[in-house]
Amino acid sequence: xxxxxxxxxxxxxxxxxxxxxxxxxxxxxxxxxxxxxxxxxxxxxxxxxxxxxxxxxxxxxxxxxxxxxxxxxxxxxxxxxxxxxxxxxxxxxxxxxxxxxxxxxxxxxxxxxxxxxxxxxxxxxxxxxxxxxxxxxxxxxxxxxxxxxxxxxxxxxxxxxxxxxxxxxxxxxxxxxxxxxxxxxxxxxxxxxxxxxxxxxxxxxxxxxxxxxxxxxxxxxxxxxxxxxxxxxxxxxxxxxxxxxxxxxxxxxxxxxxxxxxxxxx
Amino acid sequence: xxxxxxxxxxxxxxxxxxxxxxxxxxxxxxxxxxxxxxxxxxxxxxxxxxxxxxxxxxxxxxxxxxxxxxxxxxxxxxxxxxxxxxxxxxxxxxxxxxxxxxxxxxxxxxxxxxxxxxxxxxxxxxxxxxxxxxxxxxxxxxxxxxxxxxxxxxxxxxxxxxxxxxxxxxxxxxxxxxxxxxxxxxxxxxxxxxxxxxxxxxxxxxxxxxxxxxxxxxxxxxxxxxxxxxxxxxxxxxxxxxxxxxxxxxxxxxxxxxxxxxxxxx
Numbered sequence: 001x002x003x004x005x006x007x008x009x010x011x012x013x014x015x016x017x018x019x020x021x022x023x024x025x026x027x028x029x030x031x032x033x034x035x036x037x038x039x040x041x042x043x044x045x046x047x048x049x050x051x052x053x054x055x056x057x058x059x060x061x062x063x064x065x066x067x068x069x070x071x072x073x074x075x076x077x078x079x080x081x082x083x084x085x086x087x088x089x090x091x092x093x094x095x096x097x098x099x100x101x102x103x104x105x106x107x108x109x110x111x112x113x114x115x116x117x118x119x120x121x122x123x124x125x126x127x128x129x130x131x132x133x134x135x136x137x138x139x140x141x142x143x144x145x146x147x148x149x150x151x152x153x154x155x156x157x158x159x160x161x162x163x164x165x166x167x168x169x170x171x172x173x174x175x176x177x178x179x180x181x182x183x184x185x186x187x188x189x190x191x192x193x194x195x196x197x198x199x200x201x202x203x204x205x206x207x208x209x210x211x212x213x214x215x216x217x218x219x220x221x222x223x224x225x226x227x228x229x230x231x232x233x234x235x236x237x238x239x240x241x242x243x244x245x246x247x248x249x250x251x252x253x254x255x256x257x258x259x260x261x262x263x264x265x266x
Numbered sequence: 267x268x269x270x271x272x273x274x275x276x277x278x279x280x281x282x283x284x285x286x287x288x289x290x291x292x293x294x295x296x297x298x299x300x301x302x303x304x305x306x307x308x309x310x311x312x313x314x315x316x317x318x319x320x321x322x323x324x325x326x327x328x329x330x331x332x333x334x335x336x337x338x339x340x341x342x343x344x345x346x347x348x349x350x351x352x353x354x355x356x357x358x359x360x361x362x363x364x365x366x367x368x369x370x371x372x373x374x375x376x377x378x379x380x381x382x383x384x385x386x387x388x389x390x391x392x393x394x395x396x397x398x399x400x401x402x403x404x405x406x407x408x409x410x411x412x413x414x415x416x417x418x419x420x421x422x423x424x425x426x427x428x429x430x431x432x433x434x435x436x437x438x439x440x441x442x443x444x445x446x447x448x449x450x451x452x453x454x455x456x457x458x459x460x461x462x463x464x465x466x467x468x469x470x471x472x473x474x475x476x477x478x479x480x481x482x483x484x485x486x487x488x489x490x491x492x493x494x495x496x497x498x499x500x501x502x503x504x505x506x507x508x509x510x511x512x513x514x515x516x517x518x519x520x521x522x523x524x525x526x527x528x529x530x531x532x
Contacts, residue, residue, distance in 0.1 A: 044391050045354025048314065063329050088311025089368075097362060100382075100389035102355075116366075118413070121387065123366035125310050147384070 002108045005076040006174035006224035008181040010248035012070035021203040021229045023061050034086045038076035039093045039104045040069045041178035046102040050091040073176045077106035089126035098138045099148035101177045105134040109170025155245045155253050180247040183224045185238035191224040192235045201230040220249025268374045271342040272440035272490035274447040276514035278336035287469040287495045289327050300352045304342035305359045305370045306335045307444035312368040316357040339442045343372035355392035360400045365414035367443045371400040375436025421511045421519050446513040449490045451504035457490040458501045467496040486515025
C-alpha cells in the first residue's frame, strides 16, 4: 500500500517537518520503497519531483528537504507498487491541465476496471489504475463543464464521479488545483488543522518542532496523511466515503462518509 | 531573447557538458537571467526542473548538473522575458499530454496574436505567447488526428500548423514526445550530430571534453542550440522556415527552409 501526504494552508509554508517524517516511511520506518513524488504549487505553476528510488535514501528527496520550498498546496506520495511497473511515468502525483490550471492527483489503494477510455479528453501515459482513474475524473469534469464552474460545483462533481469509481476498490486520494485540496477516503486518511495557539508537535520518529516559533497568529495549515505523522496532535480519521474540501487551511465543504467501514487493503 | 538547447540521441546520454556551458549564458556569459527550465525524458515519463532564478547561479541548476541524469531526449531553455511575468508558470519548457505521451516544447522569439482559443482542447496556464502557441499546436494535432498517426504525418502536420503561426513573428522552437525531436528555425538555431570517430570538443568558455572517453562506436548524439556551444565542431545553421525531425541522433526528415533570411530579433 502507498502513502499519501497533502498540505493546504493560507500562508506559504515549508512542508519539510512533515515530508521528512513521511519519506522515512519509504524504506526506513516502513516498506514503501518503490519511489516517491512530490508536487509544490507556486502561483499557477507547479514544481514536481519524482524518483523511483526509495524516499528515505533518494538524493532528490534529500535536496528537496534542504531546499525548504514554501507553498500553499503540496501533494506527496510514496509508493509500494501494486499495479504498473516501477518507473517514472507510473510515479504519483499525476498532473494534467484542466481549464488552464494544473491539476495534481495522488492515490492510495487499487481500483478495478477503470480502463482507458479512448475517446476521452485525457489519456494515461503510464499503466497504473491511479492515473487511469485521474484521467477519468478530469475528462468527465471537462465534459460536464467546458468552462470552469464554481468551487462548490467542482466539489459536487468530483464527489459524483469518484463515488462511482470508488465502488470498484479502495480509493483514498488527494486532489488539488493550487487553490484548494480535496481529500477522499475509503480506508485510511487523516487530517489535522493547525492554527493559533500553536504548540509543539512530536513526530512518530520522536523529532519535535515548536510551531509557535515559525508561525503568525493568523496562519492556518492543514496536513492530510494516510497515517498521523505526529503523536500528540488531534488527527481526524476520515470515514469510508468521506470527502473534505480544504481551502486556506480550513474545511470548506465536507461529506462525513456513511458507507460501512472498508476492509483494510493490504 | 531566450536561448534553446535540445538533445536527441540513440543511447542515454548525460547532457552536463552542454548544459553547463548553456546555463552560464543565464547571468555569466550572457544576459538571459529570467529563469531556466530543463526537461529530461526517462521512458514515457519526464523529469522537469524549472527555476525563476538565473541559470548560472540557481542551486537547482547546480543540483541538476551534479545529478548527471542520462536521457535520450532533453529540452532546456534560459529566459530573457519579453512577454509574460517572470514566474514559474511562464517558465519553459511547457508540457502537455497528447495521445498518452508527454509532449515538451520550448520557444525562442515572440509570436503575435496567437490568442487563447477557448474551445480548444488545451488551454495555457501562464501568460506567454509561447505557451499559447504550444497549446494551439497540440490542440490542432489532436483535432486533425484523434488517434496517434505516423511520425511522418506528425512532422507534416507540425510543419503545416507552425508555419502559419510563424507568419506572425519569430518562431524558433524545439518539440519532443520522448521518441523524436523537431527543431524549427526563424532566426537562430544550430545543430551538430556527434558520432564515431569521436574527438575533443572545446566549449566557448574554453572547457574541453574528449567524447571518445565516454562513448561507444555506435553512439549518435545530436545537440541543438540557439548558438553553437563549441568552437571546434561543425554546427549546421538552420535557415528561416527550416525544420528538422531528429530520431536516435539522426536527421530523419528535413525541410531546408526557403524563406528570406529573417531579421535578427533583439
